Amino acid sequence: MSKAGKSEAVERPVNFIRNIIDEDLAKHKYESVRTRFPPEPNGYLHIGHAKSICLNFGIAEDYDGACNLRFDDTNPAKEDLEYVDSIQQDVCWLGFKWPGEPCYSSNYFDQFYAYAVELIEKGLAYVCFLNAEETREYRGNLKEPGKDSPYRDTSVEENLALFEKMRSGEFKEGECVLRAKIDMASSFMCMRDPTLYRVRFAHHHQTGDKWCIYPMYDFAHCLSDGIEGVTHSLCTLEFQDNRRLYDWVLDNLNDFQKPDRPFQYEFSRLNLEYTVMSKRKLHQLVDDKLVEGWNDPRMPTISGMRRRGYTPASIRDFAERIGISKVDSMTEMGILEAAVRDDLNKVAPRSMAVIDPIKVVIENYQDEPQTLMAPVHPQNETMGKREIFFGRELYIDRADFTEVAPNGKYMRLALDKEVRLRNAYVIKGLRADYDADGNVTTVYCSYDPDTHGKNPADGRKVKGVIHFVEASHALPAEFRLYDRLFTVENPAKEEDFESVLNPESLVVKYGFVEPGLLNSAAEQAYQFEREGYFCRDNQCGDKQVYNRTVALRDTWSSR
C-alpha cells in the first residue's frame, strides 16, 4: 500500500484469527461474531490478559459483534469475589464493554449436569472409583498407552444412579469422579478418559452450597461457549491438545449438532522481557511481600500499570503493535515503552520537577519572585498556559551542574558557562559551594534579564536548556523511580526467580515540583520536562508522591 493511501481507510490489525473470521463470514458459517474473555477469578489481570482482552473485545468491536466477560469459576477452592471485582474493574478501565451482566460458568451448572447425564445415557461417561494415584497409573505415559479403568463398563443405569449420588453428596471428596469414555490409548493424554466432574464440598462464591460436584475446565468451557453462542473461542497455545476434547464434547451432545457451533483457535501468550507473567509467580511476589501488592507499580498487572501511569490507550496500542501469532516469542520492553511515550507525549501536560535538587542563587536578582507564563504543551497551544515562578533562589537538578564542562558538547550548567533555564532566562555559573564530602550544595549565578522569550540580543549562542523550580513556591514532593523488576530477560527460566529481583527496581528521591501541581489528580499523567512521564500516586492521598511511568527517550547518555 502506498503511503498516501494509508490515510484513506482505518487500518485494522491483520492476523490469522481475523483471516479465519473473514472466511467464516464470507461462507456464512456465522452471520455475526461472538467472542468471550474467560478469566478464572483467582488473581489479578496482567498485561498478558490485556493482550487477550484487546484481541477478543477488539474483534467484537471491529466486526460489530459482542464479547462476553465470563468468569470461569469451576474451582471454588481457588477463587474469590475479590478477583471477580478487580477483573471487571480492569476490563472497564481498559475501555471495553460486555453485553449485559457478566457471565459465569457457574450460571450453567444445571445445564452442565444435564449434558453429563446425556453423555452417560449415550454410554460416553462413567463414574470411576479409582483414586487419584491409581488414575495416574492407569493413564500410562507419553510413550505407553494407558489401560481401561475397571469401572469403565458399568451399565448406563448404574452410572446414572451413581452420578445422582455424587450430586446428592453421598460420596466423599476423592472417592469417585465422572469420566468421559474416550480412548485410553490416545496419543492426546487429555483424551485418555478425562475427568468431567469431581466431588468438592466447597462453598462457591456464586452458587453457595448448592453443589458438591464441580465440572472440570475441559467440560465446562466448551459448553459455556456453546450455551452463550460464542463463535470463535480464542485461547493460548497450551490448549492446543485440549481442542480435541473441546470438539469431542460438543460433537457428542445433541444441542451442538450444527455447523455454527463454537470452534477453538489458539494464539501465543505474551512474554515480556524482565518480568514474569504467571499468576502463580505474581501471587508469590505478593505473598512474599517482595512488592507492595498486586497494584505495585512494578507489577505487570493492569492495576499496577495503571498506578504507574500507563493509560488504557497505551496498553491497547501496545497490544496492536505486538500482533497475534502462534510463535513462542519474547517481547522487548521497548515496544511497551514506545507505546506509552507515544500516547503520553500527545496528552500529558508539561511541568517542571527537580528530582535531586541543589540550590541556585541568582546574585543579580534582588526582587521578589516574579510570575512567568509557560505553555502547557509546546506543540499544542490549545492546552493553554500555566503560571510558573522565577526568583533569586531556585532549585535545579544535581545532574545539570558540573564545575568544568567535560567537552564542547556539554549542554548543561558549568562555571563561566551560560545555559537557558527552561521557560525563563539565560543564566551563567559564577562559583559553587560544597559540603564536607565535596558535593555541590549551592551554585551562584547571574542572569540576563533580557532573555525571557528571546535569545540574547548580542547574538550569543546558548545551547543548553535545563529545568528548575523557584524555591519559595516549590512544592516538596516524593519521586518514585521505577526500573525493571528483574535483572534478567527471562526470570521464569531461573531456578529461583526471586533471586534475580532487581534491587533498584524502586529508587525514592525527594525534591520539588511546580506549585501548580498542588491539586494534581491521581493517575493524571504529566511530563516533567527532560525527566520523563510521571503521575500522582493513587494510594498516597494528599501527599505529593509521583510515580515515574517511563523516562523520556534518551539517545545521548550512552555516548
Place this chain on the structure above:
RNA sequence: AGGGCUGUAGCCAAGCGGUAAGGCAUCUGGUUUUGAUCCAGUGUACCGCAGGUUCGAAUCCUGCCAGCCCUGCCA
C-alpha cells in the same frame, strides 16, 4: 518413529506460487527554549537446514534440525 504446535532482519509481525509490508530498536541528517517531540533518510533478512516439483517457491512435496506444549480429581 508417542502426540500437538512453531521456525520471515536485534525484537514483534504481514505474506498463502510471481520474485520480501509495517512497527519497535539501530544509525545518519534537519528543526527545536525538553540532549524529548517532529521531519527526512538508513537494512547484504542464505524467509531454520537439505533436497524435490514448477518457467517461477517464504509460499507446494519429502527428509532433517531447533524450540515450546501435553502424563492435575488446575485453568
